[in-house]
Amino acid sequence: xxxxxxxxxxxxxxxxxxxxxxxxxxxxxxxxxxxxxxxxxxxxxxxxxxxxxxxxxxxxxxxxxxxxxxxxxxxxxxxxxxxxxxxxxxxxxxxxxxxxxxxxxxxxxxxxxxxxxxxxxxxxxxxxxxxxxxxxxxxxxxxxxxxxxxxxxxxxxxxxxxxxxxxxxxxxxxxxxxxxxxxxxxxxxxxx
Ligand code: GLN
Numbered sequence: 001x002x003x004x005x006x007x008x009x010x011x012x013x014x015x016x017x018x019x020x021x022x023x024x025x026x027x028x029x030x031x032x033x034x035x036x037x038x039x040x041x042x043x044x045x046x047x048x049x050x051x052x053x054x055x056x057x058x059x060x061x062x063x064x065x066x067x068x069x070x071x072x073x074x075x076x077x078x079x080x081x082x083x084x085x086x087x088x089x090x091x092x093x094x095x096x097x098x099x100x101x102x103x104x105x106x107x108x109x110x111x112x113x114x115x116x117x118x119x120x121x122x123x124x125x126x127x128x129x130x131x132x133x134x135x136x137x138x139x140x141x142x143x144x145x146x147x148x149x150x151x152x153x154x155x156x157x158x159x160x161x162x163x164x165x166x167x168x169x170x171x172x173x174x175x176x177x178x179x180x181x182x183x184x185x186x187x188x189x190x191x192x
Contacts, residue, residue, distance in 0.1 A: 004029040008054035010046020014173035032063035039192025040072030043079030099144035106139035132170035164191040
């Protein structure tokens with residue numbers, strides 16, 4: 001199975017290592033041709049405004065929008081901001097595919113980035129906590145009835161899913177655990 005990682009900017013390499021370690025062919029996506037034959041795509045952390053600019057320059061905005069409407073996609077941090085239906089603080093364009101509203105940089109500036117245990121909800125398989133790394137992370141401030149919350153940090157939803165789509169406001173690629181990557185690989189097998 002081939003899973004793509006949007007590779008215009010941001011934390012591409014650690015996701016690649018995780019996928020390769022699970023025996024998945026990891027494809028760096030830089031243009032629309034790279035989307036062909038993928039079972040899913042990871043939109044990594046980075047800087048969402050820069051990613052939007054580069055997506056447009058590389059004529060990838062519309063093809064990516066079409067792809068994530070149908071195929072599994074996982075937005076991590078900046079990737080969540082791309083997948084959301086709307087973005088605040090400040091507002092910006094998005095792929096408008098997940099029924100969530102996202103507030104950018106909601107925990108403060110770069111030097112207020114932090115690590116903290118995050119709690120699984122009843123909807124997650126397994127009761128163990130995970131270590132969440134939050135780097136200038138966004139907050140999911142609104143969801144729909146069909147948004148399924150899988151992990152929380154305090155009251156905040158930090159991992160949610162809607163059918164073939166998942167969003168994590170933290171960075172699972174920077175920790176030792178493979179649980180979130182394996183969960184996404186499962187989605188790609190189911191929907192990809
Ligand atoms: N603050 C970044 C943004 O708004 C996201 C940070 C991240 O991906 N770690 O795009």
